[in-house]
Amino acid sequence: MENPFRIEVYDKTFAFKGYVGNPVSLVVTPRYNQISTGVLTVDLDHQRVGDLLADGARVVIYLRGVFLMSGKVNLRKAQGPLVQGELDFYIKDDFRFLSQVLGWPVPGSSITSQSAAEYAVYTGNAESVLKNVVAANMVTRLGMPVTIATNLGRGTVVPDGVSFRFHPLTERLFPALEQAGIGVTFKQTGTTIACDVFVPPVFGPVLSEKSGVITAWSWSSEDAAATRVVIGGDGDATARMFRAVADTGMEAQHREVFEVFSDSRGEETEAALLSRGQEALNENAPKSGFAVTLSESDHIQYGLNGLVVGAKVTIDLGFAVRTDTLREVTLSYSRSEGYTAQPIVGDISDNPDRTIAKFLARLKKGIADLKVSK
Numbered sequence: 001m002e003n004p005f006r007i008e009v010y011d012k013t014f015a016f017k018g019y020v021g022n023p024v025s026l027v028v029t030p031r032y033n034q035i036s037t038g039v040l041t042v043d044l045d046h047q048r049v050g051d052l053l054a055d056g057a058r059v060v061i062y063l064r065g066v067f068l069m070s071g072k073v074n075l076r077k078a079q080g081p082l083v084q085g086e087l088d089f090y091i092k093d094d095f096r097f098l099s100q101v102l103g104w105p106v107p108g109s110s111i112t113s114q115s116a117a118e119y120a121v122y123t124g125n126a127e128s129v130l131k132n133v134v135a136a137n138m139v140t141r142l143g144m145p146v147t148i149a150t151n152l153g154r155g156t157v158v159p160d161g162v163s164f165r166f167h168p169l170t171e172r173l174f175p176a177l178e179q180a181g182i183g184v185t186f187k188q189t190g191t192t193i194a195c196d197v198f199v200p201p202v203f204g205p206v207l208s209e210k211s212g213v214i215t216a217w218s219w220s221s222e223d224a225a226a227t228r229v230v231i232g233g234d235g236d237a238t239a240r241m242f243r244a245v246a247d248t249g250m251e252a253q254h255r256e257v258f259e260v261f262s263d264s265r266g267e268e269t270e271a272a273l274l275s276r277g278q279e280a281l282n283e284n285a286p287k288s289g290f291a292v293t294l295s296e297s298d299h300i301q302y303g304l305n306g307l308v309v310g311a312k313v314t315i316d317l318g319f320a321v322r323t324d325t326l327r328e329v330t331l332s333y334s335r336s337e338g339y340t341a342q343p344i345v346g347d348i349s350d351n352p353d354r355t356i357a358k359f360l361a362r363l364k365k366g367i368a369d370l371k372v373s374k
Contacts, residue, residue: 003333004064007040009048012056014145014191020048024086025334028061028068032200032309032327033178036069036093044078044085052076052089059091060188063331066303069093070188094186094193097138097146098173103164107136119163126155126180127197129162133169134195147189149196155182160275165266175282183310200325201306205299207292208316213300216293217317226260226284227251231277233267243270245277250286260284289324289346290315302329302341313345322346 005028007020024041031037038061042049051057052073060070075090105117120136122129131148138144158180162172177184182197207213227250233241251257264276292315294300300307307313307326314323324346333339 004339005068005331005333006062006065008060008062009051010058010060010188011051011054012058014058014188017051018048020046022046023333025332026061027330027332028063029328029330030068030093030309032325033174033183034328035096035099036071038069038071038091038093040089040091041086042089044082044087046087049087052087057089058188059089061091063303064301067187068303068331070186070193071096094188095184097144097186097193098170098184099168101137101142101144101169102166103133103137103169103172104141105165107141119165121161121163123158123161125153125157126177126182127151127153129158130173130177130182130184130197131195133162133164133173137169138195145192146186147192147194149194154197154199155180160269160271163272175279179282198310200310200312201308202312203306203314203326205305206314206316206321207294207300208318210316210318213295213297214292214315214317215295217315218291219289219317219320221288222286223254224250224258224284224286226258226281227254228257228259229262229277229280229284230259231262231264231267231273231280233264233273241268241270241273243273243277245274245281247281247285287347288322289327289344290317290322291342291344294341294343296341302331302343313343315345 003021005026007023007026009017009020011017020040020042024043026038026040028038029036038059040059053076057073058071059073061068071091071093073089074092077088079086103120105114105120107120109116122132128151131151134146135148138146139148155177158176162176164172181199183200185196185198187194209217228244228246230242230244235241260280262277262280264273267273267276299305309326309328311326312323313326314321322345327344327346329341329343331341
């Protein structure tokens, strides 16, 4: 099968170096509001090896003309012997900027003036919050090669806004922006990386095994890990503020109560505590999802008619019908096996890699909150 991907290689100044038209293999995993990744494997004697090995090498990938990701080569591996050796290049999408940059309390001032404010607070609709945060911390403060698309005010208002005290941007922006109804993209355009948002589309056709669209699938469903969250805010001993949130509907449905505690030191207002509690409740909500392998046709292809990460997709396998978010899709090509597409709709609760990644993210976020709280 012909390779459906276009793979462009650039240097760290965004100068175009050439194409990789004949890789041994390529695996690309676009993700919704997370870092997309890719693994590109080429022969040791491939003409682009030198460019890909250079510090700051960049790769932009398209599928049938549809943009998938742009990012930096951050890891390189090789296998021998030389006569049949191969090089693997691991690529991280430019969405990674949101995890690499901190939100300063006073982004317009020097480091010695950061005590002038406890937090930088951004309020308004989701698109405005994102673009104001990126403008203040990436563009103005750090001078990164990022341009910000015109603000169209998309997404609902973010309750209580988003506050930063040297937190990585992604830790405070998500899941708030997603819950407000937008997806975020960073895309190499010319000599800059454009930051923009989109409203997730609805993919109309129902995907099913009966229709021949789905050739293989797996499904999992897991009950809630918590139905009530107690949140502890600022203060010590008897002066500490506590609040609670509960999903009473879930409790009635299962006739069971499951409490957890959320340490949210540094939060001083009731509204902020309730917001943190709702985030914890959402993280512990029931999880259900499908991983499917698609048999693509002229009408059902990834990137066509709104079938993209972030889209609302309906899966019907007879015993269960579910409409949920297309969270990620693994797109792969190899000389020996051709092209395949494997989307994940919803949350696959029994995937150990995703479970561990979510646990580590929560742990890291909690440690960061403790470090920056007063």
